Amino acid sequence: MTNTRAVVFFGVLIALALAVGLSTRTDAPDSPVPTVENTAPQGARALYLYLREGGRAVGTQLTPLEAIPPDTRTLVLAAPEGRPVTTEEVTALERFVQEGGTLVYLSPRELGKHQAALEGWLHLESGLMLPASSRGLDSTLSDVGGTTVDVWLPVGPLHGLSQLRVSQDRGLRMGHDDAVPVAGMGGAVAVWRRALGKGEVYVLAGSDLLENRRLELLDNLRFWEALAARGPLLFDEYHHQLAPPPPFSRGIWVFTAQVLAVGLLYVVSRGTRFGAPRPLRVERHRSALEYVRSMGWLMRRAKVEKELLPELDQALRQQMQERLGIPVGLSDEDAARLMEQDGGVSATEYLEAKADLTRTHAQPTVAPADYARVARRYAHLERALAGREARA
Numbered sequence: 001m002t003n004t005r006a007v008v009f010f011g012v013l014i015a016l017a018l019a020v021g022l023s024t025r026t027d028a029p030d031s032p033v034p035t036v037e038n039t040a041p042q043g044a045r046a047l048y049l050y051l052r053e054g055g056r057a058v059g060t061q062l063t064p065l066e067a068i069p070p071d072t073r074t075l076v077l078a079a080p081e082g083r084p085v086t087t088e089e090v091t092a093l094e095r096f097v098q099e100g101g102t103l104v105y106l107s108p109r110e111l112g113k114h115q116a117a118l119e120g121w122l123h124l125e126s127g128l129m130l131p132a133s134s135r136g137l138d139s140t141l142s143d144v145g146g147t148t149v150d151v152w153l154p155v156g157p158l159h160g161l162s163q164l165r166v167s168q169d170r171g172l173r174m175g176h177d178d179a180v181p182v183a184g185m186g187g188a189v190a191v192w193r194r195a196l197g198k199g200e201v202y203v204l205a206g207s208d209l210l211e212n213r214r215l216e217l218l219d220n221l222r223f224w225e226a227l228a229a230r231g232p233l234l235f236d237e238y239h240h241q242l243a244p245p246p247p248f249s250r251g252i253w254v255f256t257a258q259v260l261a262v263g264l265l266y267v268v269s270r271g272t273r274f275g276a277p278r279p280l281r282v283e284r285h286r287s288a289l290e291y292v293r294s295m296g297w298l299m300r301r302a303k304v305e306k307e308l309l310p311e312l313d314q315a316l317r318q319q320m321q322e323r324l325g326i327p328v329g330l331s332d333e334d335a336a337r338l339m340e341q342d343g344g345v346s347a348t349e350y351l352e353a354k355a356d357l358t359r360t361h362a363q364p365t366v367a368p369a370d371y372a373r374v375a376r377r378y379a380h381l382e383r384a385l386a387g388r389e390a391r392a
Contacts, residue, residue, distance in 0.1 A: 034078040034106070034207040035240050036060060041213035044078060047224055048235065050215075056228040061236045065089040073231030074102040079207040080239030081114040090121045098197030102156075102230065106207040109169060122203060123175030128188040130171055130205075136163050136218050143217060146208070149190045151219070153182040156193065156200060157226035165217035166190050166208040174203060305371035309361045312378040313354060319385055345384045353377040 030040035036048035051058045061068070061075070066089055068075060075096065077085075085093075097103050108114050111126050118124075133148040147168040151161045164183055171188035174181075182202075183191035192203040209220050227233060299305070317335070320326040324342045326335050332354055336347035356377065360370050 033081070033240055034211060035237055036235050037237075039212065042207070042211050044207075044210045044212070044235070046212040046215050047210050047221075050221070051224065051228050051233065054225075054228075057232040058228065059232065059234050061234050062238050064238060065236065066092045068092065068096050068101075069232070069234065071232050072096075072101060072234045074104060074227045074233040075236065076104045076106070076210070076227075076233065077118075077236045077239065078106045078210055079108045080236065081108055082241045083239045083243045085115055085118045085239060087117050090117050093118075094121070094196070097199035097201055100198035102199055102227065103201045104204070104227065105201065106204045106209065107172060109206055122194075122201070123179075124203065125173040125175065127171035127173045127205070128186070130166070130168050130184070130188045130190065131186055132168050133185060136165075143214060146214065146217075147185065148218065149183050149185045151183045153180060153193070155182060156202070157223050157230075158182055158191075159226065161219040161222055163218045164190065164209060164223065165214050165220055166204075167206055169206060172203060172205045179203075300368050305366040305368060306361060306363075309357055309366065309371065309374060312375060313357055316378055316381055316385075319382060323385060339385070343385050345381060349377075350381060353381060 030042065031038050032040075032042045034042055034044045036044050039045045048058060059069075065075075065085065075093075093103060105118065105122070107119070107124060111119055111124060130147050130149065134142075135148040137143060137148070143165060145168060146165055149164050149166055151158050151164065154161060171184060171190050172192060173189070174192040174194065176194055179192050179194040181189040181191070182193045183189070190205050194201045194203070208214055209223060215221055299308075314328075317326075317328045320335060320339055320343070321328050324339060326338050326342075330338075332351060333347075336350045339345050339350060340347040353374070357374050360366055360374055363370070
């Protein structure tokens with residue numbers, strides 16, 4: 001009864017554990033990619049919806065930058081790390097800016113890893129670390145890990161702005177002589193501006209300025225409102241997507257074809273053959289008697305009967321020693337007496353067999369019949385000694 005209660009109790013516990021495990025839902029981790037579809041803290045969904053609901057002309061670029069819509073006034077590249085911007089796209093970007101467009105490039109924190117062509121065109125290098133500051137916030141807990149930078153030169157979309165909120169990370173250096181630092185703190189620069197033809201390029205350290213978590217802090221949102229007021233604003237989403245894997249090379253296809261050919265050949269070679277049935281071969285094994293007869297015939301042809309006669313007596317004396325403990329070196333008379341006493345074999349029979357063997361061995365030639373006679377007498381003695389033949 002106690003065992004039954006224990007089984008029921010543990011069964012209920014296991015069922016409850018399974019129910020809790022199945023009902024628990026593990027949420028996917030927040031994505032750090034600053035796309036307009038990402039609603040996580042580091043996404044840009046809030047900015048996109050705010051501008052669109054406010055009546056601004058905003059859209060997304062889902063194709064390479066070589067074909068930028070002609071009515072675009074501002075193009076935003078928010079730290080793209082999925083696909084690299086090619087040299088052809090850099091040429092198209094430069095032409096877009098020369099013709100009066102505005103490029104806002106929010107650089108990834110890790111330089112030299114994702115956008116080598118863009119960084120080479122803009123001459124970007126890693127800068128100093130931005131110092132910590134909570135100026136302009138109601139509480140230091142409002143944006144943990146962030147810092148406040150000052151607008152040094154209120155030009156373009158920065159006109160009328162004083163402070164921006166970004167991550168406390170490294171700033172940027174821009175190697176062009178005509179590039180101007182427009183926002184930062186201390187010796188670290190967070191925003192650069194470069195006039196190019198009829199347009200301008202703004203380079204920001206990181207994508208902090210458009211992230212959902214910092215959009216409403218300080219003057220961040222006003223910066224984007226000023227850009228959207230110029231005309232259609234386009235967010236590049238193409239370079240956030242991972243590039244498709246390369247196609248299989250010809251060598252892989254050849255290897256696959258070889259494997260399939262070898263497999264087909266194996267199936268054909270090991271498969272069932274359809275055709276006229278062959279007669280079943282009956283194998284007859286030789287009997288033990290045939291082997292004995294063959295050995296006798298071989299011995300008769302070899303004419304070794306005389307050499308084999310002493311072996312008969314030696315084999316019998318060896319058996320007498322193993323079964324009755326009669327030493328091999330003992331005389332025939334004593335051995336016969338002990339064999340009769342302990343083994344129940346007549347001493348006279350053994351002595352007669354030994355005398356017959358001695359006479360036969362003394363002959364110049366030993367006929368097969370003589371050898372067979374002596375061998376038969378010794379065989380009877382061995383069988384009697386082994387207890388397989390009753391003796392009188």
